Amino acid sequence: MSSISNYQIRAALLPTEKILPLLVASSEELFSDKGISVELEVIRGASLRDEAAGQEKYDCYMMNLVSVVLAYLDGSDLKATRVLLRSSQDHTLFRLLARPGLLIHPRRNSEPFRLGISRHTVVEYVTFHFMNVLGLTMGDLTIVDIPDIEARLNLLLKGELDYATLPEPMASSAVDAGAFNIIDDTRIVVPPPVLAFHASVLNSKAEAVRDFLAAIDSAALLINSEPNRFRHLLTDYHLLPGDHTASYVVPRFPVGDVPNLDDIECIFSWLQASHREATALPSSSKAIETILFSVDS
Numbered sequence: 001m002s003s004i005s006n007y008q009i010r011a012a013l014l015p016t017e018k019i020l021p022l023l024v025a026s027s028e029e030l031f032s033d034k035g036i037s038v039e040l041e042v043i044r045g046a047s048l049r050d051e052a053a054g055q056e057k058y059d060c061y062m063m064n065l066v067s068v069v070l071a072y073l074d075g076s077d078l079k080a081t082r083v084l085l086r087s088s089q090d091h092t093l094f095r096l097l098a099r100p101g102l103l104i105h106p107r108r109n110s111e112p113f114r115l116g117i118s119r120h121t122v123v124e125y126v127t128f129h130f131m132n133v134l135g136l137t138m139g140d141l142t143i144v145d146i147p148d149i150e151a152r153l154n155l156l157l158k159g160e161l162d163y164a165t166l167p168e169p170m171a172s173s174a175v176d177a178g179a180f181n182i183i184d185d186t187r188i189v190v191p192p193p194v195l196a197f198h199a200s201v202l203n204s205k206a207e208a209v210r211d212f213l214a215a216i217d218s219a220a221l222l223i224n225s226e227p228n229r230f231r232h233l234l235t236d237y238h239l240l241p242g243d244h245t246a247s248y249v250v251p252r253f254p255v256g257d258v259p260n261l262d263d264i265e266c267i268f269s270w271l272q273a274s275h276r277e278a279t280a281l282p283s284s285s286k287a288i289e290t291i292l293f294s295v296d297s
Helices: 017-027 046-054 067-075 122-132 149-159 170-176 199-204 207-226 227-236 260-271 285-290
Strands: 008-013 037-042 058-065 078-083 094-099 110-117 139-146 163-167 178-183 195-197
Touching: 008 017, 008 163, 017 037, 017 058, 017 207, 017 227, 046 058, 046 067, 046 149, 058 078, 058 178, 067 078, 067 122, 067 163, 067 195, 067 260, 067 285, 078 122, 078 199, 078 207, 078 285, 094 122, 110 122, 110 149, 122 260, 149 163, 149 170, 163 170, 170 178, 178 285, 195 199, 195 207, 199 207, 260 285
Parallel strands: 008 037, 008 058, 110 139, 110 163
Antiparallel strands: 058 195, 078 195, 094 163, 094 178
């Protein structure tokens, strides 16, 4: 094993299943085997993470590619380097749910019905496309901005929200508690969650970043070969609702997957369709050149 270098990667993560490869890389000492010291900090909310990114408090951030694009439009230097997980038929990432006892789909001109989302995040993107599939618009319901995932879940189960868009595994936990599934992301295209670095970090710590990502790829291989071996990390870090621990199926994590042209273009199509930043959008090709970064290039 090589000695620990002076490089240190500080990563800000969100409390979701998607960070499991990083937790495994840490617990199995894969980072130190590569000669790097790594600090992982779980931040309870995308808004706090985005604030930290704006102040460059960390080197690396777990965020959906939607957040990277929105940060780019605000002048950020963040670059997406690695996909953490992709939605699939076997493992969805988001669902639109109705509160327990509400057995009707949302419909046009349903303003009295309250839909909980998190604005300026992938949750808003996903909800916009859910509405399209259902033949609705965001204006057909009263949108309530609730960034905190656990708060959104609890308000739905208490009946204080009529509908909510929730990520997995919180969504499955809500269904187990009586919420009604309206639609999941198997019917739409979902931009992936990624690891994003500041450009200055990629320049000054290039070797450490390469080793950091290699350790995460090794961790993903370990998880895919023995998924139940690392289930305890999900509960240790409170990434699973207590009532969903036994039934949760650990997904297969991608290895060496990077964001691509289609991932970026679907976000720009959403921005144009939702009339956000419509007058100031650069071309998606320019964004691709700026946002995506290959550590092997």
